[in-house]
Each structure stands twice: as structure tokens, then as C-alpha cells.
Amino acid sequence: MNALLSRRRSYFEATARARVAGLLDPGSFAEFLPPAESAPSPHLANLDLPGAFDDGVVVGGGRLAGAPVLVAAQEGQFMGGAVGEIHGAKIVGLLRRAVREKPAAVLLLVDSGGVRLHEANAGLIAISEIMRAVLDARAAGVPVLALVGGSCGAFGGMGIVTRLCSGVVMSEEGRLSLSGPEVIETVAGVEEFDSRDRALVWRVTGGKHRYLTGDCADLVEDDIAAFRQGATDFLAKWREPAPDLTRLRADQVRLETRLTRFARHRDGLDVWAELGIPRPEEVPLLDRDTLVALKEGLPA
Amino acid sequence: MNAPAPRAWDTQRQSRRRRLERAASQGLERRVPAERIIDLLEAVIEPGDRVCLEGNNQKQADFLAESLADCNPERIHDLSMVQSVLALASHVDLFERGLARRLDFSFSGPQGSRLARLVQDRRIEIGAIHTYLELFGRYFVDLTPNIALIAAHSADAAGNLYTGPNTEDTPVIAEATAFKSGIVIAQVNELVDAVPRVDVPADWVDFYVVAPRPNYIEPLFTRDPAQITEVQVLMAMMAIKGIYAEYGVKRLNHGIGFDTAAIELLLPTYATELGLKGKICTHWALNPHPTLIPAIESGCVESIHSFGSEVGMENYIAARPDVFFTGADGSMRSNRAFSQTAGLYACDMFIGSTLQMDLAGNSSTATLGRITGFGGAPNMGSDPHGRRHPSPAWLKAGREAGGDGAIRGRKLVVQMVETFREHMAPVFVEELDAWKLKESMGMDLPPIMIYGDDVSHIVTEEGIANLLLCRTPEEREQAIRGVAGFTPVGMARDRRQVENLRDRGIIRRPEDLGIDPRQASRDLLAARSVKDLVRWSGGLYAPPARFRNW
Amino acid sequence: METLEFIFDSDPALHPAQPAALCGVVGSGNLEILVQPGEDAGLCTVRVKTSARGFGTTWQAVLGAFAATHAAGGTRIDINDMGATPAVVTLRLGQALSEYHQGGAR
Numbered sequence: 003m004n005a006l007l008s009r010r011r012s013y014f015e016a017t018a019r020a021r022v023a024g025l026l027d028p029g030s031f032a033e034f035l036p037p038a039e040s041a042p043s044p045h046l047a048n049l050d051l052p053g054a055f056d057d058g059v060v061v062g063g064g065r066l067a068g069a070p071v072l073v074a075a076q077e078g079q080f081m082g083g084a085v086g087e088i089h090g091a092k093i094v095g096l097l098r099r100a101v102r103e104k105p106a107a108v109l110l111l112v113d114s115g116g117v118r119l120h121e122a123n124a125g126l127i128a129i130s131e132i133m134r135a136v137l138d139a140r141a142a143g144v145p146v147l148a149l150v151g152g153s154c155g156a157f158g159g160m161g162i163v164t165r166l167c168s169g170v171v172m173s174e175e176g177r178l179s180l181s182g183p184e185v186i187e188t189v190a191g192v193e194e195f196d197s198r199d200r201a202l203v204w205r206v207t208g209g210k211h212r213y214l215t216g217d218c219a220d221l222v223e224d225d226i227a228a229f230r231q232g233a234t235d236f237l238a239k240w241r242e243p244a245p246d247l248t249r250l251r252a253d254q255v256r257l258e259t260r261l262t263r264f265a266r267h268r269d270g271l272d273v274w275a276e277l278g279i280p281r282p283e284e285v286p287l288l289d290r291d292t293l294v295a296l297k298e299g300l301p302a
Numbered sequence: 303m304n305a306p307a308p309r310a311w312d313t314q315r316q317s318r319r320r321r322l323e324r325a326a327s328q329g330l331e332r333r334v335p336a337e338r339i340i341d342l343l344e345a346v347i348e349p350g351d352r353v354c355l356e357g358n359n360q361k362q363a364d365f366l367a368e369s370l371a372d373c374n375p376e377r378i379h380d381l382s383m384v385q386s387v388l389a390l391a392s393h394v395d396l397f398e399r400g401l402a403r404r405l406d407f408s409f410s411g412p413q414g415s416r417l418a419r420l421v422q423d424r425r426i427e428i429g430a431i432h433t434y435l436e437l438f439g440r441y442f443v444d445l446t447p448n449i450a451l452i453a454a455h456s457a458d459a460a461g462n463l464y465t466g467p468n469t470e471d472t473p474v475i476a477e478a479t480a481f482k483s484g485i486v487i488a489q490v491n492e493l494v495d496a497v498p499r500v501d502v503p504a505d506w507v508d509f510y511v512v513a514p515r516p517n518y519i520e521p522l523f524t525r526d527p528a529q530i531t532e533v534q535v536l537m538a539m540m541a542i543k544g545i546y547a548e549y550g551v552k553r554l555n556h557g558i559g560f561d562t563a564a565i566e567l568l569l570p571t572y573a574t575e576l577g578l579k580g581k582i583c584t585h586w587a588l589n590p591h592p593t594l595i596p597a598i599e600s601g602c603v604e605s606i607h608s609f610g611s612e613v614g615m616e617n618y619i620a621a622r623p624d625v626f627f628t629g630a631d632g633s634m635r636s637n638r639a640f641s642q643t644a645g646l647y648a649c650d651m652f653i654g655s656t657l658q659m660d661l662a663g664n665s666s667t668a669t670l671g672r673i674t675g676f677g678g679a680p681n682m683g684s685d686p687h688g689r690r691h692p693s694p695a696w697l698k699a700g701r702e703a704g705g706d707g708a709i710r711g712r713k714l715v716v717q718m719v720e721t722f723r724e725h726m727a728p729v730f731v732e733e734l735d736a737w738k739l740k741e742s743m744g745m746d747l748p749p750i751m752i753y754g755d756d757v758s759h760i761v762t763e764e765g766i767a768n769l770l771l772c773r774t775p776e777e778r779e780q781a782i783r784g785v786a787g788f789t790p791v792g793m794a795r796d797r798r799q800v801e802n803l804r805d806r807g808i809i810r811r812p813e814d815l816g817i818d819p820r821q822a823s824r825d826l827l828a829a830r831s832v833k834d835l836v837r838w839s840g841g842l843y844a845p846p847a848r849f850r851n852w
Numbered sequence: 853m854e855t856l857e858f859i860f861d862s863d864p865a866l867h868p869a870q871p872a873a874l875c876g877v878v879g880s881g882n883l884e885i886l887v888q889p890g891e892d893a894g895l896c897t898v899r900v901k902t903s904a905r906g907f908g909t910t911w912q913a914v915l916g917a918f919a920a921t922h923a924a925g926g927t928r929i930d931i932n933d934m935g936a937t938p939a940v941v942t943l944r945l946g947q948a949l950s951e952y953h954q955g956g957a958r
Contacts, residue, residue: 012830015528017877037886038872042932050853052901052932054878055886079879175851200851208851286852287841533939722937726907763939788913788938819943820950 010225013151014175018060018075021111024226025149025233026073031064034099035092043086045121054080057088061096067234069106072096078113078154085160086118090128097135100144107145107237110136110167115182116158129159136166145169145242149229150176150218155207157182168242170218171232172209174290178217179207201286205270210285214274214297215260223290314483321346321485322508332461333493334511339369342509343378346485347449350380353402354447354479357387358470358638359409359677360520360610363453364390365489365513370451371395382406384445386434386471386638387677388413389520397426406445407675408432414672421673421743428673431749433680435642438471441478450479450486453517454510456497457490461504464497467611467619467634468519472502474639480506491516498631521613521846523589525563528831533763536812536822537718538564541653542573544766544815545716545759546582549695553585555645555682557654561718563593565653567827570600587645587682590615590626590634592845596828596838598625608634609641609678618842638678645682650695651714652682656751657723658734661779661791663754663769665717666736673743676751683752685713699758702770712770715752718761721787728789730782754778760785764792765811772808784809854905858912860919862896865926866953875948883933883941885948890928902933914938918945927952 013021022031035056042053058080063072074093076083085093093110100108117125136146148167150156155177156164164170164178172178181189183197196202205211213221222232243249267273274282278300285293310316324345334342343366347353355370356363370378371392381402388394388410396402397420406429410417420426432440441447452472454463465472479486488502488510542565545551556562569583579602586606588594592615597603607627611619611634619626619634628634645652656665667674689696689711696711703712719729736748760767760782767781777799784800786792803809812819829835832849868889876884883902890897896919900911918924922945929948936944 011825015824015830019874036872037874038888047853052853052878052903052934054884054932055874055930077877079877079882081878199847201847204851531940532943533937536943720937720939722939726904726910726935726937763942788910788917793913820947822943 010223011227012224013173013226013229014153014224016226017079018077018111018113021226021229022060022062022064022073022075025109025111025230026064026066026071027068031062031073033060033062034096035061041088043088043121045086045124049120051120057086057092058083059089059092061092063105066106066109066230066237069237071107071109072100072103072105073109073111075111076113076152076160078152081118081120083114083152083154083160084116084118085114085125085128085132086121087124087128089118090125090132094128094131094135097132097139097146100139101142104142104144107147108139109233110146110148110163111152112148112150112156112160112164113152113154114156114158114160115154116160126159129163132163133159133166136163140168140242141245143242143244145237145240147171147233147236149233150178150209151222151224151229152176155179165217168240169236170212171220171222171229171236172212172218173222173224173229174209175224176209177204177207178209178212183207202269205286210293211270211273213293214277214279214285221290221294318483318485321348325509330509332507332509333459334509336365336511336514339366339511340373342487342511343370343373346487347373347378347381349378350382351448352382352384352445353449353451354441354475355383355385355393356450356452356471356475357385357389357393358468358610359387360522360612361453361468361470362389362518362520363451363489364392364518365511365515366451366453366487367392371399371401373401375400379403382429384437384441384447386437387411388417390518394420403427404429406430406432406437406440408434408437409675409677411674414674417673418671418743431673431675433676434471434638434678435646435681438474438639441474446482446484447475447479448484450475450484452476452486452488454488454490454502456492456494457488457510458494458497461507461510462497462500463488463490463502463507463510464499465501466498467616467636469501469636470610471638473637476502476506485509487511489513489517498633499629501635519613523558523591523612524614524845524849525558525560525591525593526832526849527563527567527593527827527829527834530560530564530567530824530827532822532824533720534561534564535568535824535826536817536819537561537720537761537763538568539572539817539822539826540766540812540815541565541716541718541761542568542578542582543576543817544810545651545714545761546573547576547578549650549698549714551582551651551695551714553649553693554583554651554653555587555649556591557652557679557682559655561655562653563591564827566591566593566597567829569597569602570828572826574600574602587641587649590619592832592835592843593829595835595843598622599838600828607641607644608636609638610636613846614844617844618839621842642678642681645678646684646686647689649713650693651716653716653718654679654683655719656717656729658729658731658736659717659719659760659782660731660734660754661782662775663717663757663760663778663782664734664750665752665754665757666734666748666750668734668736668739668749670735670738670742673739676749679751683715683756685715685756689713699770702768703758712758714758715756716759716761717752717757721762721764721789721792728791730786730789730791732791762787765809765814768808768810771806777803777808781808854902854908856900856902856908856911858898858900858915860896860898860916860924861894862919862925863923864893865923865949868952869954870952873948873952875951876944878932878934881935881937881940883931883936883944885944886930887948887952888928888930890926893926896924896927896929898929898931900931900933902931902935904933904935910938914941915945918942922946922949924949
């Protein structure tokens with residue numbers, strides 16, 4: 003086991019480019035608007051801040067287990083992966099291209115705190131355009147799969163985008179939510195949410211919790227190869243459904259029921275107990291396979 | 303002929319008796335209730351006493367410190383404090399509230415700024431800054447405590463104490479005090495029917511109190527592998543290949559830092575690939591660094607003796623008694639005095655980092671506005687002239703320094719440091735801040751942590767400088783400039799001389815060692831996160847909450 | 853932000869494996885480097901955009917040392933920097949040039 007540990011390539015630590023290279027079939031990736039042909043953010047330049055050549059997101063096409071896919075990977079180490087005008091336009095352009103080309107899937111490697119506040123309205127508009135573009139791609143029959151496992155997780159507008167996708171694959175290290183923990187604490191006080199209690203933050207927003215509540219389809223190890231396998235497995239089983247109002251209404255009811263059922267709970271531990279997990283305090287310590295088996299054994 | 307005037311030879315015992323009688327007259331017995339602790343302190347302590355308050359690097363007798371600070375300064379004043387570390391706010395309160403006047407110590411990292419202000423306000427006399435072993439030695443010569451305030455984990459009804467993994471300085475403090483008629487007062491976390499083992503015997507202990515909270519222990523030696531940078535990996539590779547392998551360093555101490563953590567995490571991977579398992583890093587004087595777990599699990603390590611313990615490592619240590627020093631009860635026993643001795647005489651190498659270095663190789667962590675001292679580094683990072691037993695590393699270093707006719711060996715003392723610190727502050731400087739601190743604080747000498755005379759090698763991202771091979775101060779200066787990178791000191795190098803030093807092997811660049819800097823990647827680390835360390839330990843390592851997201 | 857421009861003599865680079873190579877990330881204490889073909893086979897031109905002001909002399913020395921010890925002629929190098937130390941800059945330059953020659957992602 004220890005030899006395997008040394009060979010694992012952490013998805014959490016890897017740059018966006020390294021994630022793309024490790025996820026797709028070797029040598030299959032071709033970047034759209036590569037850094038040499040791109041331009042950094044004019045908004046950041048106006049604020050006298052250095053930009054990034056690719057504005058913090060890599061977009062392009064390649065193959066996943068032989069199937070053609072389009073990919074967008076956010077760089078969490080640049081400005082917290084936050085979405086600015088150019089960054090957002092690259093993702094939107096990719097999703098619109100998916101409507102035309104109909105690849106087997108679009109992979110969104112989400113690693114973002116949401117809107118890039120420096121860019122104000124341009125950032126907000128960019129994210130709302132991404133939301134619409136995700137839904138358009140799905141309506142055209144193209145699955146959009148979100149992968150969440152980086153240091154920024156998927157928060158804010160990108161948290162919403164993530165849940166609009168056909169599915170989400172997460173690692174334990176990943177987080178998926180809306181308001182950031184520090185924001186909640188600043189606005190509502192430390193009794194409401196102690197953002198420095200990292201274990202609590204992960205019990206409420208982390209991959210294991212999201213997996214147990216059904217917000218993500220699969221939980222994988224923090225390993226680029228594991229994400230590749232998780233993505234491949236998901237797409238092998240997934241058929242993108244046509245837009246259907248009845249199904250949407252049913253989803254809405256399901257979510258409202260869920261909200262009522264768990265409204266009082268303030269900690270993942272309480273939710274897991276409610277779901278029927280016998281010793282919820284052990285969940286954070288369980289390895290991935292044990293947790294997956296545990297979930298599969300739960301009452302529906 | 304006049305007969306000599308009669309002299310009493312047991313004045314200290316008489317003083318001890320009087321103090322104990324004062325306590326007894328107030329109904330205070332060996333076991334003291336927490337709410338009466340101030341009564342006890344005011345009964346047994348006298349103005350002008352020398353008091354040793356157990357502030358270790360990790361463990362703190364915090365309840366006793368706070369209680370002492372709450373005593374009446376009209377009854378207790380002009381105390382001379384002797385302690386290893388000034389760690390807690392209450393340690394400084396003693397001076398601000400007029401209970402204590404004088405201080406002899408070793409390290410004061412967290413309280414460095416407050417200490418500097420007290421000195422400038424003339425509210426404190428600093429006797430001297432020491433290295434730990436030096437201070438312990440003086441406990442038996444001219445700084446013997448009248449009163450020792452110590453911390454233990456548990457006591458039995460008789461007053462035997464169990465100090466467990468965090469034994470640290472307690473034995474040396476208790477012995478010096480108990481055997482010179484002093485009074486030893488211990489705070490404990492709990493009372494038990496039988497202590498797991500006796501670390502301090504009851505007849506060395508006069509009073510014990512169950513503290514309201516367990517004594518505070520600082521997790522000082524935990525380094526998150528996620529913070530190790532590629533530059534640190536590069537320097538670690540150079541140190542391993544250019545020094546550890548070259549000299550065959552089996553017995554060593556690592557100063558705390560991310561640079562040394564990187565070396566620890568390369569032992570099962572890079573070092574093992576170089577065929578060095580069993581040939582280097584087998585015997586350690588070292589605190590239980592979590593980052594050494596992969597090396598231990600991989601069979602690279604035979605033995606570790608520790609100065610103190612490390613929070614979260616207790617179960618792992620107890621499960622590895624072949625490696626760590628553990629009692630029959632199963633838990634570790636640390637001992638700072640013995641570990642410091644081991645580091646001085648029984649180790650062939652010390653390697654650590656620093657904040658500043660000058661052109662003679664003197665290094666200091668002193669910064670303006672703070673008095674911090676040095677802890678154990680001056681001892682670990684010194685070449686002991688008393689050593690006599692040979693080892694290949696010691697002999698080789700001795701020949702490099704003294705030629706083939708050398709009459710003694712040399713300990714390897716390695717300073718490993720990036721040329722720039724945060725905010726682009728250069729590490730290499732013409733003059734250490736320590737000189738300005740000497741002036742502003744009225745010290746006799748500038749606070750230098752490790753003397754250039756003792757330094758054998760300097761490792762930076764630019765390469766390794768071997769000072770043992772330098773024959774003149776000028777060569778030494780250029781050797782240092784030659785690895786000082788793009789700092790002003792480095793840029794002022796004499797290029798021709800530096801090239802000559804490189805030709806002679808005094809300066810070696812990564813490529814001279816056969817290392818391609820592009821190979822320096824975090825992928826070489828055996829563990830890249832705290833969670834990885836937990837997995838390596840088979841779940842035995844329990845990191846403190848601040849290092850976990852679970 | 854400060855923008856700095858330099859031109860250095862350098863031995864001609866090997867034929868590139870790809871039109872452009874990117875290395876690094878614009879995070880705190882880090883930088884990204886883009887290496888592309890330049891105009892003159894014997895020159896290495898560099899443009900730096902950096903959040904840390906006032907280190908022009910240091911950049912000159914670091915980049916100059918790199919150009920002198922590597923075959924970087926015929927390249928144009930663009931850098932976005934967020935306060936990296938010379939140690940990190942030197943490491944990344946080596947990585948970027950290597951990728952320019954050999955390809956492969958980091």
C-alpha cells in the first residue's frame with residue numbers, strides 16, 4: 003500500500019494542465035486559444051494586477067478512453083479559480099461548440115470560488131452565461147460532467163454550475179457548496195459556522211458528505227487516474243435525458259422534501275445519522291471503498 | 303591561635319524546613335487542592351528566590367505559571383527566573399507585575415517582542431541567553447533553583463510522578479532542585495492509583511496539585527508536507543547526495559523546518575533509489591517528526607531518541623518500541639538533557655536552517671525588536687572538542703579541515719537555506735541584525751546562533767559550499783558569496799575566485815552533483831499531505847485538529 | 853504591477869518541439885513562463901509583468917545568468933510573476949525551456 007501511495011498523482015495538487023494531461027488519452031489533447039494566442043484579462047490589468055496567459059482556464063478537445071470529449075479545466079491557484087470575462091467566455095464558447103460538434107461529453111474540471119469580484123458585472127454575466135450554456139449543451143443531448151477535487155472546490159456561481167451538470171464526480175478533498183465558509187462566518191457569526199473548524203467545513207461541504215447525500219454520483223480517490231476512471235465509468239452508464247418538465251417538477255419536489263427532512267441539521271454527522279449510517283463519527287476516517295460499500299447498503 | 307568562628311553548614315536545609323513549616327501551619331499537605339495553590343506558593347517562596355518554572359519547548363506548567371503570576375507582589379518579589387523557554391503570556395506577566403526581576407533562559411520565540419520591550423523599559427535584567435544543555439549544567443553550579451514548578455501527566459497518592467512521552471526537562475530540573483534542599487511543586491493532569499511508571503520518585507517531590515486543565519503542549523514539530531516547495535526538494539536532493547552520501551552520515555539531528563522535512567520525506571524514495579538505505583540516517587537524536595514516519599515504515603531508521611514528544615504521535619510511537627525509547631509501560635520517555643548530549647557527542651551531523659548569515663558563516667535568527675534566544679541549536683550546531691570516538695564521517699571531515707595529519711575529526715554542521723526569505727529579504731548579509739540588537743538591548747555579545755567556525759557546509763538552491771576545505775578567511779568569504787545567489791552579497795562575488803573554488807570542489811553546483819534541477823518535483827516526496835502520513839502510519843498517527851480536514 | 857523588458861545574447865536554442873511552451877502558475881510566490889520562437893537566433897528577449905515592484909536589477913541578473921548558461925537564443929519569453937524568488941524563477945525558466953525543446957506537459 004505504501005508503494006502505491008508513492009505512485010499516486012494527487013489531483014488536488016496538480017495544475018489544471020497536469021489534470022487535463024493525466025485525465026485524457028495520452029497525446030490526444032489539443033488546446034483551443036492556447037496561451038500564445040490568448041490575451042490576459044484587461045480588467046486585472048486596469049487594476050494593476052498581473053494576469054495569466056490563459057486567464058486561469060484551459061479549454062480544448064481530446065479523447066477519454068477513445069471517445070471524443072471537450073474539456074475545460076480551471077486553475078485554482080490563479081485568483082482562486084475565479085471566473086472573469088475572458089475565463090467565462092472560453093468556457094461558454096466551449097459549451098456552444100459542444101452543441102455544434104456533439105462530442106461524447108463535456109468535462110468541466112471545476113476548481114473555483116465563483117465570480118471574480120475584480121471583474122464585477124463582467125464576472126457575474128460570465129457565470130450566468132455558463133449556466134445557460136451548460137443547459138443548452140445538455141438539451142442538445144451532450145452530457146456535461148463536473149469533476150471537483152481541487153483546493154478551491156466548487157463554490158459560489160460555480161457551485162450552481164456544477165449542480166446543473168449531468169453529474170458530479172468528487173474526491174474526499176473536494177468541496178461543493180454555495181457561500182464560502184468564511185463568508186458565512188463573517189455575515190452570520192462564528193456560532194453559525196466556524197470556518198476555521200476544517201473538519202466541520204468538510205463534513206458540511208466535502209466530497210464524502212456530498213456523496214452520501216446524493217449530490218455527487220461518485221466518490222473517487224485523490225488521484226488523477228481515479229478521476230479518469232470515475233469519469234469514464236459515469237459516461238459509460240449515462241444517457242442524457244431530453245428536457246422534460248415533469249421530471250424537473252419531480253426533482254423540485256424531491257429537493258423540497260429533502261430540505262424539510264434535514265432543515266434542522268447543522269452538521270454532516272446529523273445528516274448521516276438520519277440517513278441510517280450506524281457510526282457517523284467514523285465516516286471521515288473511512289477509506290473510499292468502504293464508504294461506497296456503506297452507502298450502497300443504506301435504506302433507499 | 304584563634305579558632306575559626308563556628309559556621310552552620312546546613313543553612314539550606316534549615317531554610318527548607320522553615321518553608322515547609324509555613325506551608326504545614328496553613329494546613330497544606332503534599333497534595334494541594336487547586337484553589338489553595340496561591341496560598342502554597344506564597345508560603346514556600348521567599349523574596350529573592352531563584353525559581354525554575356517548567357516552560358519547555360513543548361510542555362508548559364501553565365497552571366503553576368498563571369498562579370504564580372497571580373501571587374501578591376508584596377509577598378513575592380525580586381525573583382530570579384531560570385527556565386528553558388519563555389512561552390506563555392503568564393511567563394512575561396511575572397515581570398510586568400513586579401514579582402520577578404531577573405531571567406536566565408534559552409528560548410522565547412512566542413514572547414520575543416514583549417521581552418524586548420521589557421528590556422528597553424528596564425523592567426527586567428537578563429542574566430544570559432543559553433543553549434538548553436548549558437542552562438541545565440548551570441542548574442548544578444551557579445543557577446540552582448530554590449523552587450521548581452514542574453508539570454507531570456499524573457501522580458499517585460505518594461507523589462510519584464509520571465511524565466510520559468513529554469518528560470522533556472523535568473528530570474534535570476527536579477534533580478537539581480531536590481538535591482540542594484530546594485522545593486519541588488508539580489502540577490498534574492490527574493491522580494491515579496498507580497502511575498504507569500515512575501519518572502520522578504515521590505521523595506523528590508514536595509507538593510503536587512491536580513490542575514483544572516491538562517497542561518498545555520505545543521505541537522512544534524509537525525510540518526505539513528503540502529507546504530514543501532520544489533526548491534526545498536532540490537536542496538534536499540543536494541544535501542542527500544552531496545553530504546549525507548559523501549560522508550556516510552548515519553547518526554544525526556535535524557533542526558526543525560520544511561527543508562529538513564523534505565529530506566525526511568525523500569529518504570524512502572530518492573535516497574533509497576541511490577542505494578543509501580541503511581547507509582545513512584539510521585540513528586537519530588530527534589523529536590518524533592511525523593514526516594519521518596515514511597522513512598521509519600520503509601526500514602530506513604533503526605533508533606530515535608527524543609527531546610520531547612509531539613502531539614498526535616503517541617500511539618504510533620508506542621507501536622514502534624524497536625525504534626523509540628519507551629518504558630515498560632509502553633509509552634515513550636523523552637529527555638531533553640540526554641538528547642542534547644547525544645546530539646552534541648553521539649551524532650556526526652547537525653543540519654538546520656536560519657534567518658541570516660554573514661560572510662564568516664555566523665548565523666542568527668535574531669531580528670530587530672525581538673529577543674528570542676536559540677534553544678538547542680547552538681549546542682547541536684557546534685563541533686565538540688571533547689569528542690574522542692571516531693566515525694568515518696567525523697574522520698573524513700577532520701581530514702578535510704586539518705589535512706592528512708589532522709589530530710582530530712570534525713562534526714558536520716550544515717546550514718541549509720534559500721538565498722531569499724519571504725518578501726525578498728536576503729538571508730546572506732554583510733552584517734547580521736544581531737549586532738544592532740546587541741546595541742539596542744545592551745548585550746555583551748551579538749546573539750549568534752551558530753558560529754561560522756563550527757559550520758562545515760552551506761546548502762542553498764545554488765549549490766553546496768564546503769567550508770572545511772577553505773584555507774583562508776578570504777576563501778571562506780568567496781565560498782559563501784558563491785552560494786549566496788542573487789542577493790547583494792552573492793552579486794558582489796569575485797567571479798574568478800568562485801570559479802577556482804568550484805574547480806577545487808569547494809563549491810558544487812547541482813549539475814556537479816549529477817542533479818538536474820528539473821527533477822526536483824514534489825512527486826519525489828514519499829508523503830505529500832498530512833493524510834498521506836496518517837496512511838503511512840496505518841492510522842496510528844493522529845494529527846492535531848489544525849492539520850486535519852477530517 | 854511593473855513591466856520590464858530585456859534582451860540578452862544567448863546560444864541558439866535547439867529546434868523547438870512545439871510552437872509554445874507554458875510552465876508554472878500565477879499564484880502567490882509563483883510565476884508562469886511562456887516560451888515562443890523569437891526573431892533573432894542569437895537573442896533571447898524577455899518581458900516580465902510582476903506584482904513586486906523595484907526588483908529590476910535582480911531580474912536583470914537572474915535572467916542574464918539564465919541566458920548565459922542555457923541555449924535560449926531565438927526565443928521570446930513572457931513572464932507573469934506574483935512575487936517569486938530568484939530560486940523559483942530559475943527553476944521555472946529551466947522547466948519552461950526544457951518543455952519548449954522536448955514537449956510534454958507539467
